[in-house]
Amino acid sequence: MTQPTATNENEKPDGALLKTAVHEHKAISKRGFLERLFTLSFRGFVYPQIWEDPEVDLAALKLDKTSRVMTIASGGCNVMNYLTESPDKVKVIDLNPAHVALTRLKIAAIKHLPDYESFFAFFGHADEKRNIENYDTYIAPHLDAFSKKYWEGWSPLRGRRINYFTKNLYQFGLLGRFISLVHILAKIYGQDPREILEAKTQKEQGEIFDRTLGPIFEKKFVRFICNMPPALYGLGIPPSQFDDLKGEADMADVLKARLRRLAVDFPIEDNYFAWQAFGRGYDRAYKKAVPRYLKEEYYETLKANVDKVEVHHTTITGFLQSQPASSLDCYVFLDAQDWMNDKALNVLWSEVVRTACPGGRIIFRTAGDESPLTNALSKDILEKFDYDPTLSAEAVKKDRSSIYGGFHVYTFKAGKEAAAKKKKAA
Numbered sequence: 001m002t003q004p005t006a007t008n009e010n011e012k013p014d015g016a017l018l019k020t021a022v023h024e025h026k027a028i029s030k031r032g033f034l035e036r037l038f039t040l041s042f043r044g045f046v047y048p049q050i051w052e053d054p055e056v057d058l059a060a061l062k063l064d065k066t067s068r069v070m071t072i073a074s075g076g077c078n079v080m081n082y083l084t085e086s087p088d089k090v091k092v093i094d095l096n097p098a099h100v101a102l103t104r105l106k107i108a109a110i111k112h113l114p115d116y117e118s119f120f121a122f123f124g125h126a127d128e129k130r131n132i133e134n135y136d137t138y139i140a141p142h143l144d145a146f147s148k149k150y151w152e153g154w155s156p157l158r159g160r161r162i163n164y165f166t167k168n169l170y171q172f173g174l175l176g177r178f179i180s181l182v183h184i185l186a187k188i189y190g191q192d193p194r195e196i197l198e199a200k201t202q203k204e205q206g207e208i209f210d211r212t213l214g215p216i217f218e219k220k221f222v223r224f225i226c227n228m229p230p231a232l233y234g235l236g237i238p239p240s241q242f243d244d245l246k247g248e249a250d251m252a253d254v255l256k257a258r259l260r261r262l263a264v265d266f267p268i269e270d271n272y273f274a275w276q277a278f279g280r281g282y283d284r285a286y287k288k289a290v291p292r293y294l295k296e297e298y299y300e301t302l303k304a305n306v307d308k309v310e311v312h313h314t315t316i317t318g319f320l321q322s323q324p325a326s327s328l329d330c331y332v333f334l335d336a337q338d339w340m341n342d343k344a345l346n347v348l349w350s351e352v353v354r355t356a357c358p359g360g361r362i363i364f365r366t367a368g369d370e371s372p373l374t375n376a377l378s379k380d381i382l383e384k385f386d387y388d389p390t391l392s393a394e395a396v397k398k399d400r401s402s403i404y405g406g407f408h409v410y411t412f413k414a415g416k417e418a419a420a421k422k423k424k425a426a
Contacts, residue, residue: 045098045161045173047075048126049276052334052365053399054081054292060363060395060409061330063087068357070319071332073311076103078332080110080293083305091328092311093319098173100313101150104143110306112138116299124282124294126169135162146313170281179277189216193278196263209263217256226252262402273401317344320351329357333364335404342376349373349381356412366406369393373410385410
């Protein structure tokens with residue numbers, strides 16, 4: 001049986017969609033070379049876990065049972081997290097075939113694994129042999145052909161890719177390997193990132209960071225490496241985003257400040273982003289430092305809502321061009337717009353204007369502090385949206401992933417009274 005939530009209309013595993021999104025300069029130029037090097041790195045499995053805090057998203061999106069959401073998949077975690085609020089529909093897109101396959105795997109797993117414990121073992125532990133038995137018995141018969149081909153395809157180190165789930169999925173992918181290299185580098189300098197997880201208070205978290213990981217960013221070799229764009233491809237940062245993130249500062253100082261925020265600004269006991277960065281996994285014992293979709297209290301809600309998801313392998317703009325007018329309430333662009341030039345942004349937001357329902361909300365993150373739309377969008381498009389830049393800093397402070405400089409919310413002005421009535425009726 002084919003997974004009914006999957007659609008295959010635009011699937012191109014050769015990376016053609018990624019090239020279209022990233023390549024803006026000639027291959028013989030320095031920037032063009034870096035763009036193609038990034039494409040080569042990014043076309044495979046990148047994010048075993050998404051690095052945008054869903055709690056910040058949900059506060060901004062204000063989902064209800066009538067909400068129709070369009071979101072980028074990435075690791076698929078936030079797709080599942082949104083379902084805990086029981087929206088009407090979640091339409092998921094990604095230009096990376098591995099992320100499409102991972103999202104569909106999560107959908108099939110919540111539908112067909114026999115119970116919560118087997119689901120948590122698959123994505124919470126992600127390192128047990130029984131996961132493969134459960135995949136073969138419960139998931140594979142219901143997985144779409146595209147995703148099944150991916151997970152049963154061959155990996156040079158682990159055989160079938162599905163074997164990632166017996167060796168800790170979160171140590172694989174471009175991001176997983178990047179974090180592993182950071183751990184190795186820390187140990188070379190005599191430090192263990194896991195020590196932060198033992199802190200009892202946030203004050204102690206700060207003391208441990210300033211004593212252990214903080215000084216590493218002052219090392220000459222580390223500062224040199226941080227200022228090389230390819231060194232950050234493991235974070236999914238393309239050359240264009242590198243420039244926005246760096247600004248006028250030294251990149252080592254920028255990364256140190258954001259890593260300290262991750263380590264210190266939130267209680268370690270329930271910050272699952274910190275657990276992944278410093279401990280290479282989730283809190284298995286108490287299940288506090290885990291995404292909401294992996295908490296038992298949301299298990300039945302997920303099962304009840306999972307058929308509301310459809311997953312597409314395509315670009316954001318290409319997907320929106322296929323949608324009816326006034327058909328979407330919420331848009332989640334992650335940090336994808338940091339990859340786009342002004343022309344691409346105007347085309348994208350023209351489609352947002354066409355497809356947005358009255359009062360539609362659009363959220364996205366940026367490497368830098370400022371929204372790129374202020375200077376990039378035409379006046380005709382920009383004036384159709386409400387945007388308060390002063391709210392960005394407050395939202396960023398609440399984002400436990402601590403990677404981004406800006407979190408932005410735009411609201412479609414058209415028919416705001418009608419939108420208010422719709423929410424009231426719901």
